[in-house]
Amino acid sequence: QQPVQSPQAVILREGEDAVINCSSSKALYSVHWYRQKHGEAPVFLMILLKGGEQKGHDKISASFNEKKQQSSLYLTASQLSYSGTYFCGTEIAGGSTLGRLYFGRGTQLTVWP
Amino acid sequence: DAMVIQNPRYQVTQFGKPVTLSCSQTLNHNVMYWYQQKSSQAPKLLFHYYDKDFNNEADTPDNFQSRRPNTSFCFLDIRSPGLGDAAMYLCATSGDRIETQYFGPGTRLLVL
Numbered sequence: 001q002q003p004v005q006s007p008q009a010v011i012l013r014e015g016e017d018a019v020i021n022c023s024s025s026k027a028l029y030s031v032h033w034y035r036q037k038h039g040e041a042p043v044f045l046m047i048l049l050k051g052g053e054q055k056g057h058d059k060i061s062a063s064f065n066e067k068k069q070q071s072s073l074y075l076t077a078s079q080l081s082y083s084g085t086y087f088c089g090t091e092i093a094g095g096s097t098l099g100r101l102y103f104g105r106g107t108q109l110t111v112w113p
Numbered sequence: 114d115a116m117v118i119q120n121p122r123y124q125v126t127q128f129g130k131p132v133t134l135s136c137s138q139t140l141n142h143n144v145m146y147w148y149q150q151k152s153s154q155a156p157k158l159l160f161h162y163y164d165k166d167f168n169n170e171a172d173t174p175d176n177f178q179s180r181r182p183n184t185s186f187c188f189l190d191i192r193s194p195g196l197g198d199a200a201m202y203l204c205a206t207s208g209d210r211i212e213t214q215y216f217g218p219g220t221r222l223l224v225l
Contacts, residue, residue, distance in 0.1 A: 002155070032213070041203060041216040042156065087155060089214075099144065099163065099207075100170075101214060103155035 001026060003090045005104035012111045017076045020107045022088030024069040031064050031071040032089040032101060035082075042087060045073075050093065075109070083111045116140070117217035119204050125223045126194050134189040134220045136204030145187040146214060147179060148203040156203055162187060191222075199224045 003024040010018050022031060030049045034042035048064035048071060059076045071090075075082055085108050089101035118137045126132040136145065143164050148156035160169045162181045176198070178190040191198055201221050205214040 034216075041218045044213050044215065047213055099161065099209075100158055100168075101146075102158070105155050106153075 001092060001102045003088055003102060003104040005086075005088055005107050007107060008105070009108040010110070012078050012109070014080060014111055014113050015077050017074070018078060018109060020073040020075075020086050020088075020109075022071045022073075022090070022104055024090050024092075026069065026090075027093040028064075028066060028069050028090050029093040030091040031062075032091070033062055033071075033073050034087045034089065034103075035084045036087060036106075037084040045086075078109075078111045080111050080113060083109055085109070117204060117206055117215055119202075119217040119220050121220060122218060123221050123223070125225060126191075127225050128196065129193045132191050132194055132222070134191075134202050134204075134222070136187045136189070136217055137185050138204075138206045138217075139185070140206055140208075140215065141184065142206035142208050142215075143184075144207045144209065145181060146205040146207075147187070147189050148205065149198075150201045150203055150219075152200075159189070194222070194224045196224050198222065 003022050006021045032047045033045040036042040050066040062073045064071045085106040087103045087106045089103045120135050146161040147159045150156040158170055159173045160179050176192050181187045201219045203219045204217040207214045
């Protein structure tokens with residue numbers, strides 16, 4: 001039930017773009033994206049509900065393709081503050097698992113000046 | 114500010130000695146979750162409460178128990194900690210099951 005994230009790690013220069021992917025073998029109700037800095041709690045970025053929506057704020061956006069059970073997080077013109085580990089959390093559609101988030105193994109993003 | 118608070122931030126215990134971690138929230142959220150996160154791994158859901166309704170994950174060891182005496186507080190009890198239980202324990206809350214989860218700062222547990 002754990003989603004698969006790719007890539008495992010990304011190294012960027014400030015101002016460059018990155019895409020992080022999350023895919024599941026199960027039909028999904030929603031996808032949640034979090035960023036976690038070392039030694040800190042995960043911080044919520046955005047939630048995408050089924051319906052194929054795309055969301056974004058500032059220079060971080062995400063899409064959700066419910067037919068493919070895939071979501072992508074787009075970081076444009078990256079800043080130093082974007083460094084951290086990005087996790088997708090997936091909520092499986094239907095049944096007793098509603099409300100449970102299953103997290104991917106994370107993508108470690110490092111932005112250099 | 115409304116928030117999720119975890120105490121203590123760091124906990125050292127001895128092998129086999131029971132330990133309790135606490136979580137409180139001022140968000141008045143219905144749902145509270147406990148996750149275990151080991152180094153460089155994803156958070157793993159242990160269990161969650163929807164109001165007073167307890168929901169255990171199938172693969173959560175019996176060694177882990179939880180209590181939720183009221184809306185604001187939730188406790189994680191580890192009855193006989195083993196070396197493999199050393200991890201960061203994260204508490205999260207959400208208004209409802211399909212809503213955003215807000216995480217506390219975590220308690221890092223060390224087992225000697």
